Amino acid sequence: MINVGVVGATGYTGIELLRLLSKHEAVELSVITSNSEKGKLAQDVFPNLRAHVDLEFKSHECEQLKSCDFVFFATPHATAMHYVPNLLEQGCKIIDLSADFRIFDAALWEQWYQAKHTCPNLLNKAVYGLPELNRHKIKTARLIANPGCYATAVTLALLPVVKEGLINISDIIADAKSGVSGAGRKAALATQFSEVSESFKAYSASGHRHLPEIIQSLNSVQIEQKVDLTFVPHLVPMHRGIFATVYVKSIINTEELQKCYTDYYSQENFVDVMRSGSHPDTASVRSTNMCRIAIHPSKNRTQPTVILSVIDNLVKGAAGQAIQNMNIMLGLDESIGLTTPEMIS
Amino acid sequence: MINVGVVGATGYTGIELLRLLSKHEAVELSVITSNSEKGKLAQDVFPNLRAHVDLEFKSHECEQLKSCDFVFFATPHATAMHYVPNLLEQGCKIIDLSADFRIFDAALWEQWYQAKHTCPNLLNKAVYGLPELNRHKIKTARLIANPGCYATAVTLALLPVVKEGLINISDIIADAKSGVSGAGRKAALATQFSEVSESFKAYSASGHRHLPEIIQSLNSVQIEQKVDLTFVPHLVPMHRGIFATVYVKSIINTEELQKCYTDYYSQENFVDVMRSGSHPDTASVRSTNMCRIAIHPSKNRTQPTVILSVIDNLVKGAAGQAIQNMNIMLGLDESIGLTTPEMIS
């Protein structure tokens, strides 16, 4: 059994990691940490874990992490970078679900995250953990930067056509919508039930942290031209789910476009290219690691093609993708621990 | 007092008309109809109307409608057109909240609404009731085609810059989101609570009926070039509200753009141009006739400018705008009956 630790196990992605790892047949969940709940039993904080996780929360500094084969970080930004160098030295493999190692240009990271990066030397050792983009590198990685939730939905919607150069790569719009869990599990006025329910809004319309991450990934597969895009996130009064509506100017027709996607993702377990003209909803991926994509033809030569992409932000956008990465690193079937069919609701 | 009738008073827009008209100081609500609830008292069907509306639902065919000064139609599409010619002959003024008179090209209407238009001769007599576009014509109109909810939010977001030719008018994307009340008040599986809550989806991504209406309005103010745009509607798990995120390629800078909007709407009671970079939410217009607009600058020369526009689909997108039109036709202050501050929630 693989010994696994989860640092920051009381946020929504941390809890989701516990839910999924506790049933993973190759994994022994050994250490879980939470600076706010340390000393308490997981099942006392989260009754749903009774009979599934029989561990006490430790502090992030606890020694036991060092003996883990894998350590997952589900901490706020600018936290993991303080622990990762030491754990790597101890031989642990790291999957960081926060943003600390996602942007390989330290200056760019510091600009977007408004913090000093404490181990920039690790940035070029980290592998960006989007299996559909970097599976080969992930296999041998020791430090995974698990992608952001928006970045996963948008990048998967664009990878095939950007790589093949089949769209105008500087004229892309990603209008994305997220459930409230994306804001994290913490006391905040803006995400109180009474502030969020029965309302819809855009936020960070002039620039969101997942934008440089998306551009970095798309540029990595398109060497001839520079990719540019506009990305506007919105908040939906629901808990889980990301919906990305992506507008591109295609240079090929819809049939060719559809084929480009089905070919590109034909071997993928967790990308489901639906029939052209389909309307996926976030409920159809709730609690699963699946990304569903559907292409809608442009209505005429000058208008954009519409690509719809849905994921569960806490699974394919966080904990599920992290486990998919671990499975790849272990040489296991990628779908172990990730095959439950979603609940309709 | 002006005698007013409401045909189809048991849908969400009809109920909203009753709510607003029952408090309108210049109006006497005389007749309300509902083929499904005829013979019942309004207050027995809707307890919230107790002490406010003391009327019985009649059938749509009832004779009393003929003696009304104004008749509002809040019926499904392809219904009003069967009653309007006769009522116009009787001297009634008509405000139709359905789509029957919105598209002035009968063939185009029939294509989008999949029905035979029974009085195409009235189409060029109808005035499209968007006050910010057609106030002058509304004053003397006898038949108003009250705009669609999406069309109101999107058109108001684009009118100033399309009219002045300050954007590329064939490269516009309107990514719009609506609360569930937009689907109407009727038994339908797709809008059951359990199907809609905790989910988000696009629909009619390949073409929605409000698109030709938007294009018709924008073309009416821009005679040199043909406007074209892509419009994708989405369903939000909330009752009220429309949020439009509109992407345009501007040929002027943000300051000029902002000035274009504040100038255009400076005399309007019901369009609030917020500071550039603001993030309006639908809650801030809930239950009011206000449209709030905010402009976000493009991040660089090649990327689009983002225009955010919010309304309450049942008020500025339906019943409130209908009353605004009536006020204009009566020569009254436009805001009579429409000034209650919105509830935060």
Add this chain to the structure above:
Amino acid sequence: MINVGVVGATGYTGIELLRLLSKHEAVELSVITSNSEKGKLAQDVFPNLRAHVDLEFKSHECEQLKSCDFVFFATPHATAMHYVPNLLEQGCKIIDLSADFRIFDAALWEQWYQAKHTCPNLLNKAVYGLPELNRHKIKTARLIANPGCYATAVTLALLPVVKEGLINISDIIADAKSGVSGAGRKAALATQFSEVSESFKAYSASGHRHLPEIIQSLNSVQIEQKVDLTFVPHLVPMHRGIFATVYVKSIINTEELQKCYTDYYSQENFVDVMRSGSHPDTASVRSTNMCRIAIHPSKNRTQPTVILSVIDNLVKGAAGQAIQNMNIMLGLDESIGLTTPEMIS
């Protein structure tokens, strides 16, 4: 015009006071305070107040409060008591929407609110502001303790039969359910959207602060015996509304019971006794000052009668009732400023 001040105007009840007072024909809103937002314009914090409230938030200590005819406190518990004595001396009339003056026994108050009461001498000068119970005293009061939201719904459901001694007054159960706004507008993990939506729970099942308030009111009308009851509150995933399901053992039959209620409330503007067997919902009172009550007969002689009672916790349960009290104190029609029909949603 009556000069009015609102202390603590950024909570849900404070905002509701602003919404209602800004349209009240006899009132001039002169001062609003908020220690957290002081120095900001109300309309910058709450865009929905643009064009309705043109005031800046002051601190609670501001001098202008002293020149108000009425000062409303919408502050957390144990705040108003520090300001009220001085303002009373200045000649202001006070309507306190918090709990500071609701329990006339200082020791009992201190036990439930876990704080030292700083002006116990005012407790017997305060009038408990439930008009249906204390209208006569309210007329001449200078300090009103505005009732709690649960207490309003439950007390109105029980007043007629307790007063007349028509039930077993020591065998009463009030199972009450509240929307989330009852918890106040503040950053808290327990009321985050993601914690509350799609869940239902009881809280304070072993004792809630509104219990002594309910018992005090019921005992005040029933001098022969001591009233006792069990009260369990629950949290509903919605913003507004209280629903109380009250179980009593009646000694008379349903027709007599129904008559007892219709008689008792026959002159009341804001209590609507529905037909026996009706099912009111909270939506039917949303945004209004109405309490709707319906009686369901016991299924046999030994089983209880069920009394259903609904209010909007922010209106009849707080701001609306406060304005009703002010109207009474001013000798005005009680319903001024409180007559808008509710929105269906």
Add this chain to the structure above:
Amino acid sequence: MINVGVVGATGYTGIELLRLLSKHEAVELSVITSNSEKGKLAQDVFPNLRAHVDLEFKSHECEQLKSCDFVFFATPHATAMHYVPNLLEQGCKIIDLSADFRIFDAALWEQWYQAKHTCPNLLNKAVYGLPELNRHKIKTARLIANPGCYATAVTLALLPVVKEGLINISDIIADAKSGVSGAGRKAALATQFSEVSESFKAYSASGHRHLPEIIQSLNSVQIEQKVDLTFVPHLVPMHRGIFATVYVKSIINTEELQKCYTDYYSQENFVDVMRSGSHPDTASVRSTNMCRIAIHPSKNRTQPTVILSVIDNLVKGAAGQAIQNMNIMLGLDESIGLTTPEMIS
């Protein structure tokens, strides 16, 4: 492998059966039926079943059902009774999730369900499938009447103390609250999103169909006296979950009461008796087969004890309990296929 058929697989309980059975290690899902969707692939109707269920919907009359070892009925009431006699003759075992075989007195059933029972002779052959009550009989049953959702939550909250005679068994109140999925998956105005969200209401306050079922079960364990209770159901704006607040007059103290429950359920996999004074919420059992119960002491000798009980109405209240029954009938570990930890949301 056990061959299994599901009749009526497009309702919420039917879909939930598919979700759970498709992962059950001892089961081969062979036939699924739906009269409304027959001829379609399950994965085309429910995209979440892609890669999990590769079957086409048949009609309820299809011959293949006869070769199933187990047939589950997830049909509306008064449907299963037309198919069950024939399938029993063919040797199938039946688990009926509808109400057709729950009430053993045919006349009583006909009174509550307003239909003629077509096979009353089977009523005394059916076993009421609440394992915590009837495990022994379930083992050898051939026809299981799977309990109603409310009945499960309320009966489990009362079984230990009713059986032991530790409460006044004719003075019980069950105030129960259900998510909207309890109303079934069908087009209905009353359960439209816009009708249900942001509202709370009681329904069937004068008598609900689950009441005779609860009384029948409780009477079966308490032979000395007749049990009677009052049961009022309510509708909560959420999809899943039942919360029962049960009020009883106990003749023993809280410690003894707590012990009575922990003893009674000590060997149960799916009943979790929490510490006295705990507040379970429905989220803590979402998507699982668990019932959580907590006892709150009465505040004094004359007031009732409060027992809180929560389940997921679609799992322990329907599909999960049905699978638990199948496991018992097959002599398997009861928890096979039912062990996934719940999602927090």
